[in-house]
Amino acid sequence: MANFHIAMYPWFALGHMTAFLHLANELAARGHRISFLLPKKPQFHLHHQNLHPQLITFPTVTVPTVDGLPPGAETTSEIPLSSNSLLAAAMDLSRDQVENFLRSTKPDLVMYDFAHWIPNITKRLGIKSVCYCTASASAISIALVPAKKVPKNRPMTEEELNEIPDGYPSSTIVLRGHEVLSLMFVSLPFGDGITFYERATTAMKNCDAMCIRTCRELESKFCDYIGNQYEKPVLLTGPVLSKSAKTxxxxxxxKWLGGFEPSSVVYCAFGSQIVLEKDQFEELVLGFEQTGLPFLVALKPPNGCTTIEEALPEGFEERLKGRGVVYGGWVQQTMILSHESVGCFVSHCGFGSMWESLMSDKQIVAVPQLDDQILNARLLVEELKVAVEVKREENGWFWKESLSGAIKSVMDKDSEVGIMVKKNHAKWKEVLTKPGFMSGYIDKFVDDLNKLVNQN
Structure with a gap:
């Protein structure tokens, strides 16, 4: 099988870029060359995860200026969620840069996600296009199927949000009550004159093949449903987790984690973009205090605060000194989850974190914050039964008691719930870590790409 040249252009969010880079590393390990188009700043964040610098290069894309977008902003982690539409508009203005690069280098195929206009370029140049979906198949199935009628130029009503698409294959992975409002984002602007729904569905409709970061063992019925809806080949990569550089x-x-008993520490992180309201942040950290367990919480400072320290409840640091840490910077999540002292992962259920939690042996507590995260949590809690979800009020609020109760229910060795989810989790981990499981998916994916590239 001949090696080929792949160009990648992911959405300007570190979670998307990281997922693309993990896949790039797997492809480069098999001899394929990757041109990974990125703005300058995320190159600095990602270069240490490039395990094959001789085959994976980072051509620079300059992020165009857009009115209202903070000068120099290049990723979603630098801006509030409300400004994502402006960043999407800036990505669209990079189209000429991307087209010039593709014309001059002529890769065999291009992988993208939110740059919905790429197939218009690749078709003219005789290059294959693959839309790489870094969300779960279950989330795509309910939010981004062509059958869902999403209005233009107005938000969806609650009735429209509640509408389950025809043929949707699950009675458990659904949105309930206040959660349907989390789907509001699909009908909101995401770029200049385009909604998120239009952007995402156009990207999937116009590609030569769709690709999803999942496996059939977990989401086969959703993958089949998407393929039928879009009438496209759906290629699967498997989970594609990071292979750490030698760090x-x-x-x-x-040293800090090593000071506690095995499986006793609760770790919490909500990704690079989630910023809580100050009151909800206080409930969260007080919930950890209420567990009586040692904990490490890695979160951004809440809205209205510049540091973690100013956001903490009065007397919190003095009371928890030595037992609990609330940290506002980046941490090595994969390595923390592999530490023997950590016993529980309190997660927002972003798709990357979802896979990391499944591949670990830590108990999982779900506190989803956004749209697809809620559906990912449903997959873990309702379908796979490997996690518990923190109960919320109708307005989406959770209290310290519900958080501490969920954590204690899985950390108590005699808890029926804890025993059940641990047993189910162990079964799934055994499936996912079976020798050859991950590599088999990538090998099959490469074979599928080769067939796609050689199609007339």
Whole structure:
């Protein structure tokens, strides 16, 4: 099988870029060359995860200026959620740069997600296009199927949001009550003159093949449903988790975690973009205090605060000194989850974190914050039965008691719920870590790409 040249252009969010880079590493390990188009700043964040710099290069894309977008902003982690539409408009203005690169290098195929205009370019140049979906198949199935009628130029009504598409294959992975409002984003602007729904569905309709970061063992019925809806080949990569460069957990964290009993520490992180309201942040950290367990919480400062310290409840640091840490910076999540002292992962259920939690042996507590995260949580809690979800009020609020109760229900060795989810989790981990499981998916994916590239 001949090696080929792939161009990648992911959405300007570190979670999307990281997922693309993990796949790029797997492809490069098999001899394929990757041109990974990126703005300058995320190159700095990602270069240490490039395990094959001789085959994976980072051509620079300059993020065009858009009125209202903070000068120099290049990723979603630098802006509030409300400004994502402006960043999408800036990505669309990079179209000429991308087209010039593709014309001059002529890759065999291009992988993208939100740059919905790429197939218009690749068709003219005789290049194959693959839309790489980094969300779960279950989330795509309910939010982004052509059958769902999404209005233009107005938000969806609650009735429209509640509408389950024809043929949708699950009675458990659904949105309930206040959660349907989390789907509001699909009808909101995401770029200049285009909604998120239009952008995402156009990207999937016009590609030569769709690709999803999942496996049939978990989501076969959703993958088949998407393929039928879009009338496209649906290629699967498997989970595609990171293969760490030769680094170790930072000494401070290793020493701190090492001071506790095995499986006793609760770790919490909500990704690079989630920023809580201050009151909800306080409920969260007080919930951890209420567990009586040691904990490490890695979150951004809440709205209205510039530091974590100013956001903490009065007397919190003094009361928890030595037992709990609330940290506002980046941490080595994969390595923390592999530490023997960590016993529970309190997660927002972003898709990358979802896979990391499944591949670990830590108990999982779900506190989803956004649209697809809620559906990912449903997959873990209702379908796979490997996690518990924190109960919320009708307005989406959770209280410290519900958080601490969920954590204690899985950390108590005698808890029926804890025993059940641990047993189910162990079964799924055994499936996902079976020798050859991951590599088999990538090998099949490469074979599918080769057939696609060689189609007339």
């Amino acid at each position: 170790s957990l930072e000494e401070w964290w290793d």
